[in-house]
Structure formats: structure tokens, C-alpha cells
Amino acid sequence: xxxxxxxxxxxxxxxxxxxxxxxxxxxxxxxxxxxxxxxxxxxxxxxxxxxxxxxxxxxxxxxxxxxxxxxxxxxxxxxxxxxxxxxxxxxxxxxxxxxxxxxxxxxxxxxxxxxxxxxxxxxxxxxxxxxxxxxxxxxxxxxxxxxxxxxxxxxxxxxxxxxxxxxxxxxxxxxxxxxxxxxxxxxxxxxxxxxxxxxxxxxxxxxxxxxxxxxxxxxxxxxxxxxxxxxxxxxxxxxxxxxxxxxxxxxxxxxxxxxxxxxxxxxxxxxxxxxxxxxxxxxxxxxxxxxxxxxxxxxxxxxxxxxxxxxxxxxxxxxxxxxxxxxxxxx
Amino acid sequence: xxxxxxxxxxxxxxxxxxxxxxxxxxxxxxxxxxxxxxxxxxxxxxxxxxxxxxxxxxxxxxxxxxxxxxxxxxxxxxxxxxxxxxxxxxxxxxxxxxxxxxxxxxxxxxxxxxxxxxxxxxxxxxxxxxxxxxxxxxxxxxxxxxxxxxxxxxxxxxxxxxxxxxxxxxxxxxxxxxxxxxxxxxxxxxxxxxxxxxxxxxxxxxxxxxxxxxxxxxxxxxxxxxxxxxxxxxxxxxxxxxxxxxxxxxxxxxxxxxxxxxxxxxxxxxxxxxxxxxxxxxxxxxxxxxxxxxxxxxxxxxxxxxxxxxxxxxxxxxxxxxxxxxxxxxx
Numbered sequence: 001x002x003x004x005x006x007x008x009x010x011x012x013x014x015x016x017x018x019x020x021x022x023x024x025x026x027x028x029x030x031x032x033x034x035x036x037x038x039x040x041x042x043x044x045x046x047x048x049x050x051x052x053x054x055x056x057x058x059x060x061x062x063x064x065x066x067x068x069x070x071x072x073x074x075x076x077x078x079x080x081x082x083x084x085x086x087x088x089x090x091x092x093x094x095x096x097x098x099x100x101x102x103x104x105x106x107x108x109x110x111x112x113x114x115x116x117x118x119x120x121x122x123x124x125x126x127x128x129x130x131x132x133x134x135x136x137x138x139x140x141x142x143x144x145x146x147x148x149x150x151x152x153x154x155x156x157x158x159x160x161x162x163x164x165x166x167x168x169x170x171x172x173x174x175x176x177x178x179x180x181x182x183x184x185x186x187x188x189x190x191x192x193x194x195x196x197x198x199x200x201x202x203x204x205x206x207x208x209x210x211x212x213x214x215x216x217x218x219x220x221x222x223x224x225x226x227x228x229x230x231x232x233x234x235x236x237x238x239x240x241x242x243x244x245x246x247x248x249x250x251x252x253x254x255x256x257x258x259x260x261x262x263x264x265x266x267x268x269x270x271x272x273x274x275x276x277x278x279x280x281x282x283x284x285x286x287x288x289x290x291x292x293x294x295x296x297x298x299x300x301x302x303x304x305x306x307x308x309x310x311x312x313x314x315x316x317x318x319x320x321x322x323x324x325x326x327x328x329x330x331x
Numbered sequence: 332x333x334x335x336x337x338x339x340x341x342x343x344x345x346x347x348x349x350x351x352x353x354x355x356x357x358x359x360x361x362x363x364x365x366x367x368x369x370x371x372x373x374x375x376x377x378x379x380x381x382x383x384x385x386x387x388x389x390x391x392x393x394x395x396x397x398x399x400x401x402x403x404x405x406x407x408x409x410x411x412x413x414x415x416x417x418x419x420x421x422x423x424x425x426x427x428x429x430x431x432x433x434x435x436x437x438x439x440x441x442x443x444x445x446x447x448x449x450x451x452x453x454x455x456x457x458x459x460x461x462x463x464x465x466x467x468x469x470x471x472x473x474x475x476x477x478x479x480x481x482x483x484x485x486x487x488x489x490x491x492x493x494x495x496x497x498x499x500x501x502x503x504x505x506x507x508x509x510x511x512x513x514x515x516x517x518x519x520x521x522x523x524x525x526x527x528x529x530x531x532x533x534x535x536x537x538x539x540x541x542x543x544x545x546x547x548x549x550x551x552x553x554x555x556x557x558x559x560x561x562x563x564x565x566x567x568x569x570x571x572x573x574x575x576x577x578x579x580x581x582x583x584x585x586x587x588x589x590x591x592x593x594x595x596x597x598x599x600x601x602x603x604x605x606x607x608x609x610x611x612x613x614x615x616x617x618x619x620x621x622x623x624x625x626x627x628x629x630x631x632x633x634x635x636x637x638x639x640x641x642x643x644x645x646x647x648x649x650x651x652x653x654x655x656x657x658x659x660x661x662x
Contacts, residue, residue, distance in 0.1 A: 026363060029360030029362065033357070051615055051616075283382070284381040284616065285382075321659035324659070325656035
């Protein structure tokens with residue numbers, strides 16, 4: 001076995017990303033809801049990245065990465081693969097930076113995510129999530145057309161960009177005098193988790209950080225428990241959380257998560273549905289299933305909040321009208 | 332004709348209300364959305380009172396009023412009439428202050444508003460909006476049971492409470508270095524408009540303030556134009572904006588509005604529907620029709636935003652799942 005060295009991400013990288021994103025990314029609010037506090041017995045602070053450009057945190061990492069590319073590469077164009085939120089984040093960042101964007105998306109991604117990506121000016125290439133490899137398709141097209149790849153999570157600049165969410169959480173907690181006991185981060189490939197953990201570990205070392213994943217897609221939780229990267233079985237049942245279906249933690253994100261996270265939690269689709277409905281009914285926020293996983297962990301009691309301050313990230317709000325209506329109609 | 336003197340509301344009253352509400356009312360975020368800015372050609376800042384306790388600004392005025400009552404009166408109980416948002420705000424304030432609440436609500440108020448009011452512990456008495464007077468029913472029951480009335484808008488303490496929304500808008504604008512050219516306020520009886528106008532006129536006198544009402548329910552706009560209170564015709568067609576159906580501006584709210592407002596705008600139900608859908612799709616916020624009137628004015632171009640900073644209040648988010656699904660299904 002050979003030992004490969006993996007790039008690390010430091011708090012300085014996250015701070016540099018925050019400077020790049022200042023005045024470009026929205027500074028999303030840290031929302032508090034009295035009914036949720038009463039119900040949980042703690043103080044729950046919700047970082048509403050649903051209110052970020054394109055409705056998810058993904059814009060941050062994409063913009064931080066694309067600005068770093070030499071102008072000539074940007075002009076030639078960029079390519080990304082994504083189930084939808086990274087697609088939109090990349091398309092928006094590329095649009096602002098004048099770079100043509102090509103996005104490889106699964107054919108069964110939510111129509112709202114495909115439509116929005118096209119509306120932002122990107123060329124969308126669809127593939128079959130179950131029989132084709134997006135990495136292979138993406139790499140082939142990028143090579144043919146000379147495009148720079150913007151990976152969804154396994155890139156230090158992407159991780160640093162997502163980490164600015166954690167930086168803002170810390171600053172916002174300080175402003176309201178809240179000491180953050182626990183941070184919950186929705187987790188797919190681990191870009192948001194690794195980035196936020198880097199920020200929070202540096203700024204608020206006493207905070208415990210947990211990744212939250214859908215049931216049967218808990219590769220990060222199992223990887224953290226095992227101490228090495230685990231993969232979800234290819235026959236894992238699909239989840240409503242289309243944004244949280246990575247097969248395994250990233251090569252770069254995992255070592256960071258292993259060092260800084262306290263563990264992983266998983267939530268069922270039924271718990272996620274309830275959280276999406278609760279977000280609509282009580283919080284008055286539109287949250288997609290994958291964006292509501294941490295909220296589901298709080299509402300279902302999978303994490304004990306009593307007497308604690310718990311921050312969580314509502315990481316995405318791109319839910320199709322049809323699915324939202326279906327969830328709201330189901331009592 | 333006799334000249335009656337009407338109580339005024341001053342900036343000191345609003346500041347006092349802000350002290351009463353500190354740590355009790357949520358400090359709701361001033362949200363900005365890049366897509367909305369691009370579309371409008373201006374800078375649009377959205378005060379998300381949808382994220383307030385009970386999903387609307389109404390809690391502020393109710394709490395400010397009920398805390399002012401002598402303890403004995405509070406213990407005996409309070410009574411309010413409301414189409415739904417004031418009902419919930421009063422029920423929540425009464426619950427926190429240990430006062431039994433009785434609320435008179437129209438039988439055709441959205442079920443979500445009636446249910447939420449009951450869930451907050453209030454006794455709900457239903458009446459027929461089209462054939463009965465809620466003021467008469469309310470006054471009779473209050474007299475019989477010895478209850479203190481918390482009016483929906485025509486009370487200086489209620490107006491001052493709602494005015495804290497304006498105070499926060501001003502503080503939040505200052506923090507981000509935004510000079511507020513225009514403030515749009517959704518208007519029914521005028522409590523929010525009068526309160527916010529009092530705050531903004533004192534703190535940011537160059538800001539123009541407009542009331543926004545549903546078409547055919549534009550009593551405030553017509554009253555401002557005429558210089559005296561006008562009433563909507565009893566046969567005015569109903570509007571989707573169930574929260575904005577006052578028959579006329581209040582006796583106390585109108586003189587304040589006349590002095591401080593630049594005028595009134597009205598929006599159609601179709602424009603409001605579009606705004607509710609836009610709030611879901613782009614802003615990722617749940618907004619009820621009446622809460623979206625000012626947003627509708629911006630989206631429909633009824634107010635010119637180009638090159639300007641325009642603040643508006645998303646005043647309520649209590650929309651039933653059925654109605655939201657219907658609006659989202661309608662392309």
C-alpha cells in the first residue's frame with residue numbers, strides 16, 4: 001500500500017474564501033423559532049442557506065473555485081457533475097464570472113433543478129444515475145472540450161468556500177451571545193461538513209460536530225465509525241434526499257471529517273418528510289428533503305437538544321411544487 | 332359635527348415597545364435576494380415577518396398591548412377579533428403572559444389560522460363575516476365575561492408594537508449601509524403602516540412610504556387621496572388576501588398615515604398569486620397572499636425600483652397547504 005498525501009484545508013483557506021465571497025454570496029440569516037425551541041427543549045439556530053443564491057450553499061464553493069481559475073481557462077469554460085444544487089451553484093458562479101458552463105446531471109434529478117440550471121445559462125447533459133458514471137462522462141467531455149472541472153466536494157477551494165457557512169454561523173452566534181454546543185451538517189460527499197468543521201473547530205473548538213445523512217446512505221457515519229472510507233452498497237434503496245446520495249465520503253473531505261467530527265447520525269425518509277412539512281408550517285421556510293435532514297434529526301429526537309444550543313444548516317430549498325404538495329397533503 | 336381628539340403615536344412609543352419586546356419577539360431578518368435585485372433593477376430588502384412568532388408581525392402589537400394591562404385584567408382574560416393573524420398573535424402573547432384568550436374569528440378564515448389559534452390555547456368563537464359584525468359580537472362577549480379587548484389595529488399600543496418592525500428595518504439597513512428610498516407596507520386597518528411610518532419618518536425621514544392593498548379593498552389608498560377616511564363598498568369582491576380585508580382605515584391609524592405616507596398602491600389577486608409563487612420558487616419563503624401584496628407590487632412593476640433601495644415587509648406566512656398547492660400548480 002502506498003501512502004498518498006491529501007491536500008488539507010485550513011481556517012486561513014476558509015477566511016480567504018470569505019473575502020472572495022464578500023458582497024457576492026448572500027450573508028444568510030441565522031434564524032431562531034420560539035416554537036422549535038420549546039419543542040426541542042434547547043435553543044436551535046437555523047442557518048438558512050436556502051436563502052443563498054440558487055437556493056443552496058453550493059454557490060459558495062463553486063464561486064470560490066471558479067474565481068481561482070486563470071482567466072483563459074475560465075473563458076474556455078467549466079464543467080461540473082451534480083444531482084442539482086452544485087449544478088445551479090456552478091451555473092450561477094459561471095454566469096457571474098462570464099464562464100460558459102456545461103453540467104452533467106442525472107436524468108431523474110428534480111425537474112426544478114434541471115430547469116433552473118438551464119435558466120442560468122448552462123448547457124445540461126443528462127445521464128443515467130443507475131447505469132452510468134458521472135465522473136467518467138464528465139471527465140470525457142471536459143477532456144474533449146478543454147473544460148476545467150469544478151468538483152462537487154473533493155476540492156480544497158470548494159471545501160473552503162462551503163466553510164464560509166461555518167464562519168458566518170460562528171460570527172452570528174457571537175453577535176447574539178449564543179455558545180454553540182452542537183453543529184449538525186447535512187452530508188453527502190462531505191464538502192459542507194469538512195468546510196464548516198474547519199471553521200468551527202478553529203473558532204469554537206468546544207462545539208461538537210455531527211454529519212447527518214439519509215438512512216441507507218450513511219457512508220460518512222459508517223466511515224467515521226470505522227476510521228476509513230466506507231461505501232454505500234450499490235443496491236441501497238433510493239432516498240427522498242436526492243442531494244445526499246454520494247456513494248462515499250471524498251478523499252479530501254474524509255480525513256478532515258475524521259479529525260474534526262464527533263460522529264454521524266442518520267434519518268429516515270419519513271422523518272425528513274415531517275421536517276419538510278414542519279419547515280413549511282412552523283418555520284415558514286421552503287426546504288428540500290436533503291436540506292432538512294438535520295432538522296429531521298432534531299425533530300425526531302435523534303440528537304438530544306435539551307438545555308443545549310444546537311446550530312444546524314438548512315442547506316437547500318430546491319423542492320419541486322409537486323413533491324412539496326404531496327408532502328403537505330400527507331398528514 | 333364635533334371634533335374628537337385622536338391619540339397619536341410617537342417614536343418614543345415605538346422605542347418603548349421595542350424594549351418590551353426585546354428577547355420576546357423574534358428579531359426577524361432583512362433578507363436580500365440577488366435574483367429579485369436583478370429582476371427589479373434595484374435593491375429590494377425583504378423584512379421577513381413571516382419568521383415572527385405565529386408567522387406574522389401581529390404578535391408584536393398584541394404582546395405590547397397585553398403586557399400593559401393591569402395584572403388583574405390579564406388574569407380575567409382578553410378578547411380579540413381577527414381574520415386570523417391577529418388571532419394567533421394575541422393567543423401567543425396571552426399564552427406567554429398567562430392570560431386566558433377568547434378570539435372571535437370569521438367562519439371562513441383559513442383553517443390553518445383557526446387551528447393554530449386553538450392550538451395556542453385560545454377559545455375560538457366563529458361568526459359569519461358577511462352578515463354579522465365582529466365588533467358587536469366581540470364587545471358583547473367582552474362585556475358579559477369582563478374581558479379586556481385587544482383591538483387589531485386601532486390602539487396606540489398595538490400600533491407602537493407593530494412599529495418595531497420599522498425600527499428594526501432602519502437598524503438593519505444602517506448595518507448593511509443601505510439607504511432606504513422606499514418602504515412598502517401591506518395594509519388592512521393600517522396598524523403596521525402607521526407604526527412603521529412613525530418609526531421610519533423619525534429615523535429615516537427621506538424614505539417614501541406607501542401602503543399596499545388588494546384591488547377593490549384599497550380603502551387606505553382612496554382615503555389618502557381624498558384626505559379623509561373612505562370605506563370599501565359592502566359588495567366589493569372578496570380577495571385572496573384574507574388578512575387585508577378591513578372595511579376602512581382606523582380612526583387612530585388614518586391620521587398618522589395621512590401625515591406620513593406618500594400614497595397607496597393596489598395589486599390584483601393574479602399579481603398576488605404570482606408573488607406567492609415567486610416567494611416559494613425564488614425566495615424559498617412561505618408567504619400568504621396578504622403577506623405578499625408589497626412583493627406583488629414590486630414584481631408587477633406597480634412601483635418603480637430601478638436604481639432604488641426598496642424595503643418591503645413580508646407580513647404573514649399563514650397559508651394553508653391546499654391553497655399553496657393550488658397556486659403552485661397554476662403555471
